[in-house]
Amino acid sequence: MSLHDLLSAKKSLILGRWLDEVLSTYPSDTTQFIRKTENRFANPVGHALTDTLEKVFDALLNDASPEEMTGLLDTVIRVRAVQDFTPSQAVAFVFTLKKAVRDELSKDPNTPLPHEELSGFEKRVDACALVSFDIFMKCKEKLYDIRANEMNKMTYRLLKRANMLCAEDDAAGPSGDVGVNIKQEEVTK
Amino acid sequence: MAKGPTPAELANIDYTPPQTEWMDTPTVIKTGTFCWGAKAKNLNIVEFPNARDWNPSEEDWKLPENWQEIFLKGMKDLLGKYRSFKVFMDICVRCGACADKCHFFIGSGDPKNMPVLRAELLRSVYRNDFTMAGKILGKLAGGRKLTLPVLKEIWYYLYQCTECRRCSLFCPYGIDTAEITMMGRELMNLLGLNTDWISGPVANCYMKGNHLGLEPHAIMNSIEGMIDDIETITGIRINPSFNRKGAEILFVTPSGDLFADPGTYTAMGYMMLFHELGLDYTWSTYASEGGNFGFFTSNEMAKRLNSKIYAEAKRLGVKYIIGGECGHMWRVLTQYMDTWNGPADFLEVPVSPITGTRFENAKSTKMIHVTEFTADLIKNNKLKLDPSRNNGLNVTYHDSCNTARGMGLLDEPRYIIKNVCNTFHEMPENTIREQTFCCGSGTGLNASENMELRMRGGLPRANAVKFVKEQYGVNTLANICAIDRATLSASMEYWVPGTRVTGVHELVANALIMKGEKERETDLRGDPLPGKEGN
Numbered sequence: 001m002s003l004h005d006l007l008s009a010k011k012s013l014i015l016g017r018w019l020d021e022v023l024s025t026y027p028s029d030t031t032q033f034i035r036k037t038e039n040r041f042a043n044p045v046g047h048a049l050t051d052t053l054e055k056v057f058d059a060l061l062n063d064a065s066p067e068e069m070t071g072l073l074d075t076v077i078r079v080r081a082v083q084d085f086t087p088s089q090a091v092a093f094v095f096t097l098k099k100a101v102r103d104e105l106s107k108d109p110n111t112p113l114p115h116e117e118l119s120g121f122e123k124r125v126d127a128c129a130l131v132s133f134d135i136f137m138k139c140k141e142k143l144y145d146i147r148a149n150e151m152n153k154m155t156y157r158l159l160k161r162a163n164m165l166c167a168e169d170d171a172a173g174p175s176g177d178v179g180v181n182i183k184q185e186e187v188t189k
Numbered sequence: 190m191a192k193g194p195t196p197a198e199l200a201n202i203d204y205t206p207p208q209t210e211w212m213d214t215p216t217v218i219k220t221g222t223f224c225w226g227a228k229a230k231n232l233n234i235v236e237f238p239n240a241r242d243w244n245p246s247e248e249d250w251k252l253p254e255n256w257q258e259i260f261l262k263g264m265k266d267l268l269g270k271y272r273s274f275k276v277f278m279d280i281c282v283r284c285g286a287c288a289d290k291c292h293f294f295i296g297s298g299d300p301k302n303m304p305v306l307r308a309e310l311l312r313s314v315y316r317n318d319f320t321m322a323g324k325i326l327g328k329l330a331g332g333r334k335l336t337l338p339v340l341k342e343i344w345y346y347l348y349q350c351t352e353c354r355r356c357s358l359f360c361p362y363g364i365d366t367a368e369i370t371m372m373g374r375e376l377m378n379l380l381g382l383n384t385d386w387i388s389g390p391v392a393n394c395y396m397k398g399n400h401l402g403l404e405p406h407a408i409m410n411s412i413e414g415m416i417d418d419i420e421t422i423t424g425i426r427i428n429p430s431f432n433r434k435g436a437e438i439l440f441v442t443p444s445g446d447l448f449a450d451p452g453t454y455t456a457m458g459y460m461m462l463f464h465e466l467g468l469d470y471t472w473s474t475y476a477s478e479g480g481n482f483g484f485f486t487s488n489e490m491a492k493r494l495n496s497k498i499y500a501e502a503k504r505l506g507v508k509y510i511i512g513g514e515c516g517h518m519w520r521v522l523t524q525y526m527d528t529w530n531g532p533a534d535f536l537e538v539p540v541s542p543i544t545g546t547r548f549e550n551a552k553s554t555k556m557i558h559v560t561e562f563t564a565d566l567i568k569n570n571k572l573k574l575d576p577s578r579n580n581g582l583n584v585t586y587h588d589s590c591n592t593a594r595g596m597g598l599l600d601e602p603r604y605i606i607k608n609v610c611n612t613f614h615e616m617p618e619n620t621i622r623e624q625t626f627c628c629g630s631g632t633g634l635n636a637s638e639n640m641e642l643r644m645r646g647g648l649p650r651a652n653a654v655k656f657v658k659e660q661y662g663v664n665t666l667a668n669i670c671a672i673d674r675a676t677l678s679a680s681m682e683y684w685v686p687g688t689r690v691t692g693v694h695e696l697v698a699n700a701l702i703m704k705g706e707k708e709r710e711t712d713l714r715g716d717p718l719p720g721k722e723g724n
Binding site for chain 1: 205206208214219222288289294295296297298299300410411414448449450453617619620637638640641644645648649652653678679682683684
């Protein structure tokens, strides 16, 4: 049996193990809530986890494009980037898929592990982890952008009234990624 | 070369959190989660005790030597003064009905953000020092001594509660966790442990009449800027009055509407509507703040700040007050004002000069919400509206916690939106109306240094917005709260990019056909109206 067929056959068991690994990064009281609350609006983190882990697993089996993988992982990493995790804690759950797969496949001693294929699969998991770190960094950068933009929004009208904005920024307005640029002569005053 | 972990050590990294009981799990104060400490100068302005500059991330909080005595005496005073506080401390059976209803718990996964546990942080001190069982049995009876780490833990989590009251909706005993937070913050206040983001606006409001510390000329200058923009868009020059004695109505709105986008577009909306009606109203540059950050410090401070609105109404001799789109301003008004400063007998029961409707609901406070006023106008067919001008906007509505749970203002904003916009979709029912999720940044948590915390708290609301965006193409999040307008903008930028956050009266003004206006090319933000994109 090919690895693809093996993983497809044991998909729900592997996903269960992987989810256990991810949930173990939360305190036990929280784990119960995330696992048991089914309503997706009452439990957005649980919904994001269960929904995304399955999609990521399918995407790994089907050699999805990096763009597709980034979009999927973003849902989970975006949450973990603002939760109480260090950067490594936030993305480490990706690696635990390898453990979930090996633990599940080695349960049956009669099925030899397809080592070569497994190694290829695990490389793709590693690539996912690297992508996850990129996403994590983008989320953090976004938070800093938001902080800066909030300040811009608070001062934009004051600066505009004081005629202290450059023309092009004046047109760009206070929103978006374009910061408010104060006229150089005002800065050097 | 620095010694790093060996490969064997690296392989053994364990991310599993400690499985200890909450009392035995120490709290670590982390950057991104807390707001900076209050500055001495701001606390001194309002004569708050133990004023000093301090930093929550430092070990030494520069507490007064007898801080435990101050805290416990303060607690004793509050327990004697407020029967509700005593009852809330005693009757919780820890059933857990509230546990998973808090946006901070849902978003953070931190068990100490479960409302029951957050209250337990304070309740454990109560048990230890104010109940017989706790005094004798201590930890066995759920009590614990007020040590420095305990104080810091209580402080940390009191400022991870937005007093939104969603949890109390589900409590079978009706325990109001928001009031427990209020009591806790009063106690912190006694020790000078306030936050800069709250105490600065309180001092400003006390001295100058608004949170931003805007002086009269700055307020008038900002409004003049809006008037210029309105003239550019509509061709109509509006001339509002300031501090005018004898006006029929005093209009008060959060100062955020005067400066911070997108609140400014809402303020333009009020002015366009009032101009079109020929309303006899005045702005005040003294009672220039609808919000009340004093409410996040102490009952007494909230009362002092609230009183200025009524003092100004009396000075100007108006008949009644219309309040703008604000959140906690309305909880203060509906639930506390009458006890503090009411009844406002020198004012008259609000009667709309356009429709003749008498607002009996405000017969004691003499203050009505602008959406009540506008919904009544539309109901009586007094406005000419062209909802197609908002056709580019696919709208959903976020109930502010305070207007929804605090005063039951649920249908008027929706009625208005449905009359000024052609496309409206509700978010899922367990995220709106009485069950609405907080924006995640109320009660003075809308600083920037605690952005990670704000995003955690904002997740449940944003998740529902994301759903209607994917399901129905919603691109606009309307609301009637100045803090919402500011903080949901940030939350959307992170969780649901491409979502416009707007006040309801911005939408009204876009649709409002004004007498003598030129053909409009853009909306209030200067974006082309539908069908005018090529111009």
